Amino acid sequence: HLFIHSISIFQAVLIILHLSPFGSLLFSPFSSHLSSSSPIPHRERESFDSESLLSPFPQISSSGGISAMDRSPKRRSISPDDATRFPDEVLERVLALLDSPKDRSAVSLVCRDWYSAESWSRRHVFIGNCYSVSPEIVARRFPRIRSVTLKGKPRFSDFNLVPDNWGADVHSWLLVFASEYPFLEELRLKRMRVTDESLEFLALNFPNFRALSLLSCDGFSTGGLASVATHCKNLTELDIQENGIDDFGGEWLSCFPDNFNTLEVLNFSHLNTDVNPDVLERLVSRCRSLKVLKVNRSISLDCLQRLLVSAPQLTELGAGSFSQELTPRQHADLEHAFGLCKNLSVLTGLWEATAMNLSAVYPACSRLSFLNLSYTALQSQELASLLPHCPCLRRLWVLDSVGDKGLEAVGANCPSLEEIRVFPADPFDEDMINAVTESGIVAVSQGCPKLHYILYFCRQMTNAAVATVVRNCPDFTHFRLCIMNPGQPDHTTNQPMDEAFGSVVKTCKKLQRLSVSGLLTDLTFKYIGKYAKNMETLSVAFAGSSDLGMQYVMEGCSKLRKLEIRDCPFGNAALLSGLEKYESMRSLWMSACNVTMNGCRVLAREMPRLNVEVMKEEGSDDCKADKVYVYRTVAGPRRDAPPSVLTVSSL
Amino acid sequence: VIINVVFCPMELQLGLSLPTAVTAAPFDLNGGAELQRKHYYDNNNNANKRGFDLAFPCTTTTTCKTESCDVDDASDIRSSPETITLPLFVWSANGGREENNLSHHGYIVERCTTSTKNRDRICRCDRSKCGRNEEKEDDDDDELQIVGWPPIRPWGRNKFEESNAIGRNIYENTIGCGLEEANNNYDGRDNNNNITRSIMSINGSRSSRFVKVKMEGVGIIRKINLSIYHSYPALIRSLLILFSKHCQNSSSDDDEDSGKKYTLMYQNKAGDWLTAGDVPWQKFIRSVQRIEILMR
16 A cells, blocks of 8 residues: 655656566666656657557556557556556556656556556657658547647658658648647647648647747748747747748747747747847847747847847857957957856857857856857867867867867867767868868767767768777767768778778667768678667668668668668668568668669558658659658558659559 | 860660669750769860750750850759759758869769759769769869768758858968959959958858869869959959968068969850959859969
8 A cells, every 4th residue: 555645756656666567568767857848859859659659559468358449548447456556647647757758658558557547648749750640640549748749751851852842741730739739838840841821820729839849841931930929928939940941031030029028948040031139139138037049140249249148047059140350349248248158058050150259158168068060160279279168068069170180179178078060061072171081080089988979971981990989989879970972982991881880880789870871882781780789770872782781781670760771772672671670660761772663562562551652753764663761650641642752552 | 165075965865874873864955954064174275175065956945155145144044843853952052052063973963053043953874884084183173963962951051161261361361472463343442451351241141152263283173252252352362362372482482573473264154264354343253153273
């Protein structure tokens, strides 16, 4: 007998687990997220919701017989085991504290009571592929959702490999949400199509709406933002990032009412047109809870200085243009303003920062954990001057203009560094003399043993360097190497880069995400299939020698969830080797490979719960499947596909 | 202009494919595509080779570089939207760049310029037969671009312009060697502080205008953003900085009047090579495609 009021809820949960005969099923530790109010970045919210959404309720041989798809809530089950019989209300209260989708999925599989308690207590749902499920099914499965994260187009749409009118329109979701989740508070969309009408509909139909985040979306304009600003009375978050939008001017910012003061997150850094700095300053000064402010390039340094003075509580700052020439007085004022910001943990923006101006940010860097310098092409000495001021740096994004010397400075000054991303300043300039090479990445790995995330664009690499890097940092979870010239071998030995990635997968047992590049034969994939047992995402381009390559991966990588392939010699045999795998994956993308329509038809016939879609290029061979996108779904074939997207049926 | 045919269009139509890639889009000569041509810098200044496209009749939808053709502005070319089926990626900063650069074996791109965006079509052909010249010319340009590669998001990313470094250099450094200044048809701006200030305050310059600059005898081609300059002297100064180390004589002390003289040439949209400075700056900016510094 448990006296819930006298012990903490967490202890109660633990006791439930120990006593429950199914406790052993709950192997994953609880997450430390206690509150769901802080926005969790897309990356961290990994989806296991799709499993509980899609898989029918398993046949657990336990008491009482459990029927699949039992959706009647609030019914007490007849369980012979007293210890698991809790009043629903108590169970829901306890389970409401769980945030991690993995934990929730595990909980929902325990028994029917827990399934329904979990579904009633779930407030947030993450849908990694908007076509894997329909909004009606989601609403039936989780009746009390307050926060939705939706992802739409395949990732390669970022690189213009997907037609503009492909789909992933959010409007049909909003229509269902308006009736099923009228109290929706948060909506986070990635790679979805969002129109101004949808934004207006959102603003008008959800009175409790608080947080809107749009990343890599398209289809809307600043008019849609104006609707949101005008009508969402309780808005706390407006995060507009890297979208393809029509920017008709900055008047949307003036649409926030004069008494509006609840904003906590404001990010408009990628809008191009000017906003009124006075309007922004007034907005910032009355929103006392503002924690995240990321402005666009139109905001001058004078304005930024005033913003910082009125909002020193900021934890994340995206500065605007940083190239303006400052008088000594202005520089001192700016430096003083940065000095007021004692809580800054994220600093980004800093467009085209000059060395002189960059020194103004030093006073704010002492607690900085994430520094994004990818909007300014710093030289190595500028980076070397800046880094000693950031002792706590954990994440760093830079351009390759810093060169190997700059990366040596990183290795020397950032012992706590966990993530580094090096982007090309000019991806198409082969004459780039200061770009980074294999020495840079080795230097970083030598100085930063905690490194676990790397994204590295370079023009040359060697097998030995990669082996050294993973030897220095064996804990990589994300290893994304892009040698920008496709099919380029090791530049010292002229051998393929097979051994490089072989060493990565052999050494880094925790590897979750891998992107390969350079000249690669099937051997790379043999290594991947054999060693990369925890890998969930694999991106392949211009690699491989035969179908065997992909077969190795499909057969060996048991945890694979997302596979994207372009320009590789993998054909139908390769595609069909993963037949049994695709239902446990989120999606497969294959473009410019050797797959034919016939192969797709066979796949569609054998696996009816997959959508096999082919995007045809005009004028190409009728039997070629130019771009293939395969994903699991419980919603059946798409009904909104444009003419260029064919859903392959087995006919 | 020196133009060479780099591949055989007939082979493209047969849809040859690379060992590692398939789907050669058939090459449509009349589809409003302007070919990417490889340029070779010929020391004999042989500017009379006819390009591939000149062998084919002009229609209103094809680009034509002959003087006799009415269609003389590449930006007038429009392809009917139906022929462009692939949304294609051109690394465009804020205004769209004029040139695509990425040397890569065997991947050839047709270029359809539309009024709003640059769109490229990918065409793959058999590497061995495409005739792409294997010799590594240092002044290789007008290279080929693959759709969606490198995999970087086109928006929001680092739009650094090399001009930024030049601007700072002008601010901090002095000028190197002597350069024969072009005739001054510029807009009369004062040479000194105004220029450096206009270069420094780039604050959100939205349209970039990148052109390649090659100096005779120098292996490396540089690229600059013309949109930040407002006059010929400004441009010349920054070019001096860029190529300063190649300008120096062996006796690097004297960098004033002694030493070599250079001439600034540029290639306009029609493909002709002209001396820079003859036309007003604004007209120059609109028509320049690439720049060369020749020793005279």
